[in-house]
Amino acid sequence: MSNMNAETIFMLVNLLALMGWLLILLVPYARITKKLIGGMIIPALLAVVYVLLLILVVPTVPFEDYSFLGLAELFSDPWIMALGWTHLIAFDLVAGTWMKQDSQKRKIRHRYMIIPYVLTFMLGPAGLLTYLLMSSNKRTKK
Numbered sequence: 001m002s003n004m005n006a007e008t009i010f011m012l013v014n015l016l017a018l019m020g021w022l023l024i025l026l027v028p029y030a031r032i033t034k035k036l037i038g039g040m041i042i043p044a045l046l047a048v049v050y051v052l053l054l055i056l057v058v059p060t061v062p063f064e065d066y067s068f069l070g071l072a073e074l075f076s077d078p079w080i081m082a083l084g085w086t087h088l089i090a091f092d093l094v095a096g097t098w099m100k101q102d103s104q105k106r107k108i109r110h111r112y113m114i115i116p117y118v119l120t121f122m123l124g125p126a127g128l129l130t131y132l133l134m135s136s137n138k139r140t141k142k
Contacts (some may be wrong), residue, residue, distance in 0.1 A: 006078035010085055013049055016042060017089040021121045024100050028110055037097050046090035053083040092124045099131045106135060 020042040023033040036042050057079040065073070074080050096117055103113050116134060120127025 006082040009049065009053070009082045013046060013082075013086045013089060016045060016049075017093050020093050021096060021117070024096055025114065025117055028100055028104070028113075038101065040094075040097065043090055043094050043097060046086060046093065050083065050086045050090055053079070053086060057083055088124065092120055092127075095124070095128050096120050099128070103131070103135065108135060 020037055023030070023037055023042075027033050061074065061077055061080060063074055064070075075084060099113065099116060099120065103110075112134065113131075116127050116131035118127070119130050
């Protein structure tokens with residue numbers, strides 16, 4: 001990993017996740033979205049980066065303190081931060097993918113999905129909760 005630094009990984013996974021979110025937001029019914037998002041290709045690529053980081057980074061970081069402060073110190077390492085961030089955005093995109101598929105099955109209008117998608121992209125579980133509450137509302141259906 002000497003040729004690449006943690007910040008580069010951070011930027012690359014952000015671009016990959018952003019591409020997935022833009023597909024969900026802008027062209028939710030397009031063939032490319034069905035393939036890259038519905039087929040879980042982009043989330044799988046993020047998962048590959050995560051696993052590679054696990055294999056390459058975790059063995060090099062001494063970690064024995066599972067307390068709050070111990071974890072805070074651990075995440076001060078740029079590589080561990082990149083690992084944690086990749087984990088976070090991969091699962092947020094998986095949540096967004098599920099929301100897209102579920103909302104289309106429920107025939108929820110795409111315009112109603114914009115807020116839950118943006119919240120999930122920015123705030124993860126808050127967007128998922130918004131969708132779960134909203135999806136039970138009959139007025140969002142076609």
